[in-house]
Amino acid sequence: MKTHHALRALHGILQREMLRTLRQRARLFSAMVRPLVWLAIFAAGFRSVLGLSITPPYQTYVLYEVYVVPGLVAMMLLFHAMASSLAMVYDREMGSMRLLLTAPLPRWYLLAARLLASVIVGLPLIYLFLFVARFWDVRPPILGYVAVFPALVLSGLMLGAFGLLVSSISTQMENFAGVMNFVIFPMFFASTALYPIWRLAEAGPVLATIAAWNPFSSAVELIRFALYLRFDVVSMLVVVACLGAFFLAAVVGYDPGRGLWSRRGGEG
Amino acid sequence: MNALSVEELGHSFGNRPVLQGVSFAVAEGRMCVLLGRNGAGKTTLFSLITGLYHARAGSVHVFGQAMEANPSAALAQMGIVFQLPTLDLDLTAGENLRYHAALHGIPADLSKQRSREELSRLGVLDRIDHLTRALSGGQRRRVEIARALMHGPRLLLLDEPTAGLDVPGRRALERHVRELCRERGIAVLWATHFLEEVGADDDIVVLDQGRVRWAGRADRISTELGVESIAEAFASLTGSP
Numbered sequence: 001m002k003t004h005h006a007l008r009a010l011h012g013i014l015q016r017e018m019l020r021t022l023r024q025r026a027r028l029f030s031a032m033v034r035p036l037v038w039l040a041i042f043a044a045g046f047r048s049v050l051g052l053s054i055t056p057p058y059q060t061y062v063l064y065e066v067y068v069v070p071g072l073v074a075m076m077l078l079f080h081a082m083a084s085s086l087a088m089v090y091d092r093e094m095g096s097m098r099l100l101l102t103a104p105l106p107r108w109y110l111l112a113a114r115l116l117a118s119v120i121v122g123l124p125l126i127y128l129f130l131f132v133a134r135f136w137d138v139r140p141p142i143l144g145y146v147a148v149f150p151a152l153v154l155s156g157l158m159l160g161a162f163g164l165l166v167s168s169i170s171t172q173m174e175n176f177a178g179v180m181n182f183v184i185f186p187m188f189f190a191s192t193a194l195y196p197i198w199r200l201a202e203a204g205p206v207l208a209t210i211a212a213w214n215p216f217s218s219a220v221e222l223i224r225f226a227l228y229l230r231f232d233v234v235s236m237l238v239v240v241a242c243l244g245a246f247f248l249a250a251v252v253g254y255d256p257g258r259g260l261w262s263r264r265g266g267e268g
Numbered sequence: 269m270n271a272l273s274v275e276e277l278g279h280s281f282g283n284r285p286v287l288q289g290v291s292f293a294v295a296e297g298r299m300c301v302l303l304g305r306n307g308a309g310k311t312t313l314f315s316l317i318t319g320l321y322h323a324r325a326g327s328v329h330v331f332g333q334a335m336e337a338n339p340s341a342a343l344a345q346m347g348i349v350f351q352l353p354t355l356d357l358d359l360t361a362g363e364n365l366r367y368h369a370a371l372h373g374i375p376a377d378l379s380k381q382r383s384r385e386e387l388s389r390l391g392v393l394d395r396i397d398h399l400t401r402a403l404s405g406g407q408r409r410r411v412e413i414a415r416a417l418m419h420g421p422r423l424l425l426l427d428e429p430t431a432g433l434d435v436p437g438r439r440a441l442e443r444h445v446r447e448l449c450r451e452r453g454i455a456v457l458w459a460t461h462f463l464e465e466v467g468a469d470d471d472i473v474v475l476d477q478g479r480v481r482w483a484g485r486a487d488r489i490s491t492e493l494g495v496e497s498i499a500e501a502f503a504s505l506t507g508s509p
Contacts, residue, residue: 001340005373012370020358095352102318103371104344110371255322 001105006113009105014117020087021121027083028125034079035072035129039136043068055196057230069138070224071193073126074216077156080122082184085163088114089170101254108251115164115247119156126152144227151226151236155219158239161246162215168253191217215242269332271296271345271423271455272317278325279312286312287478290326294423294457294471299449301466301486302459304475305508310459311351313475314427317457318348330423344372347416347454351427353408357401361387361411364400365418372419379418386414390444406437413444423455424448430462438465463499472498474505481505 021028047064054061091097100110130138130145140148166179190210192200197217201208211217218238225232272294279287287309294300304310315321317328319339328335330342355364362383369379387393390410395403400411409429416424426445430438442465449456458465466472466486474482482489482505489501502508 002373008373008375009371012367015370016356016359016363016367019363020356023358094357095350095354096356098318098320098348098350098352099354099368100371101320102343102346102348104340104342104373105371106340 001109006105006109009103009110010113010117013100013110013113014120017114017117017121031076031080031083031122031125032129035076036132038072038075039065039069039133043136055198057225057228057232063137065133065136066138067196068194069130069133069136070227071191071220073129073152073223074155074159074191074193074220075188076126076129077119077122077152077159077219078184078188078216080118080125081156081159081163082166082179084118084122084160085167085170085179088164088167092167107254111164111251111254112247115157115160119153119160122156123149123152140227141229144229147229148223148226151222154236154239154243155222158215158219158243158246161243161250164250165246165253168250187214187216190214191220193217193220215239218242269296270294270329271298271331272457273329274313274317274326275329276326277313277316277323277328279316279321279323285478287316290475290478290480292473292480292483294455296422296455297449297453298471299446299456299458299467299469300471300473302457302473302475303461303463303466303502304459305461305506308461308475308506309478310475311427312478314348314350314425314459317425318346319343344419345422347413347419347421347424349409349412349416349424349426349429351431351459353412355400355408355412355415357399360397360399361392361403361414362396364411365415368415369418374419382418383414386417387411390414405432406434406441409433409437409441410444413441417448421454423457425457425459427459428461429458430460430465438462463502466498474502476506 043065055067058066088097100114101107103110127145166183170179190207191214192211193216197208197211200211215238218235221232222235222239225235270293274293275291277287277290278285290313302310302313312321316323317335319335319342328342330345333342333345335342356367359367365383365386366376366379369382374382384393384396387396390413392407392410392414395407395411400408403411413429424445430441433441445456445458446467448454468487470486471484472486472489473480484492486498490497493501493504495501495504
């Protein structure tokens with residue numbers, strides 16, 4: 001694989017993702033509105049009933065809005081990853097995935113490029129949300145916006161790789177209703193996105209254990225710590241390990257010899 | 269050297285064999301029509317040739333490059349038009365072509381120039397800035413062929429390219445591809461179930477139930493099988509009415 005070829009392909013894939021995202025305005029709008037609804041309505045409602053003690057990385061008592069924003073950022077990454085995964089299934093059903101997979105580059109590279117492009121395209125919206133969240137007094141240190149960038153990329157890649165894996169085993173777009181019910185919602189709610197782990201432990205040790213093992217919690221905590229200029233090593237290791245595992249499994253899923261594709265028939 | 273060599277290719281979906289011992293070659297600069305009824309295995313064969321599936325048996329070589337060992341080198345020589353439309357409907361015709369060019373490592377300025385040239389050659393340059401969603405079926409097919417030619421392939425694969433087109437559209441598309449074959453020396457593998465798309469000078473491969481029933485020059489098939497026409501020869505080879 002030649003470097004200039006690989007970079008041009010990456011640029012092409014990135015450009016395509018950007019154009020498609022910009023032209024799907026409804027999706028863009030809902031991606032922005034969703035976390036704002038959570039912040040403006042859900043968080044405001046919970047603020048009065050959910051007291052939070054000092055929880056790292058916060059060094060003092062914080063408003064519930066402050067606690068929940070990193071979780072909502074991770075939620076944006078999760079929904080973006082699943083939307084991207086849905087787009088992959090759509091591309092496969094519509095045929096345009098064939099174009100990508102018959103490009104003269106290694107398949108793992110094409111999938112990685114698509115994954116990276118999808119994450120990069122989703123980041124501006126997240127920064128916009130973080131900016132808007134300042135109006136709810138969620139004001140992390142200015143350097144936190146820089147420090148959170150690698151955490152966002154890493155978490156986005158991990159969730160995107162998970163989405164890629166889902167798309168490699170999902171046979172039809174209709175299955176995505178199931179993905180929403182059985183993947184996205186449990187992943188989001190059984191995590192530290194909305195409540196700290198000690199709160200979940202109060203509700204039940206099983207739920208707390210699930211949340212502790214949920215890789216989405218690691219993504220949330222990685223983002224939360226980075227946003228407040230702290231580094232959560234364990235969360236980072238979990239996110240990196242899951243990224244590797246999900247991506248490898250997705251590459252196998254898209255492998256022409258082993259994946260689902262080669263076991264299904266076509267026309268003619 | 270053959271543009272495409274397929275040797276003893278076999279594939280199955282689960283326990284259901286779809287291709288068995290398929291062998292044929294497409295010579296450089298020749299037009300080869302792959303004839304077969306629906307379900308004969310043409311699309312599976314295309315998927316194996318283009319590396320979308322791994323063959324369970326046999327091999328595919330493109331200008332001497334083995335698809336199994338060196339898929340990138342083999343794919344770089346191929347332009348592909350799939351049976352299902354593969355244009356991105358949210359992009360314009362020009363953007364679709366430039367996306368394809370980027371995947372083949374073509375620099376942006378050259379890609380812009382080539383996209384205009386290829387769309388112009390196919391008679392759809394005036395649609396370069398139109399979303400492909402807004403194009404007719406025939407125009408989309410032409411854009412797909414223009415896209416397949418962006419990286420200067422020496423072998424063009426077309427899987428039922430005229431499916432869904434009206435008769436004038438089919439004839440125009442066939443004429444364009446024959447011109448490409450003649451003027452640029454591109455080898456073409458054209459899969460179809462329309463017998464009228466076979467030219468007298470073409471090579472043909474008759475595929476039925478996953479096996480090659482006959483391969484050779486179109487003008488010899490009737491003589492060899494002792495029948496009056498290609499249609500009769502096809503009927504006798506495939507048992508179709």
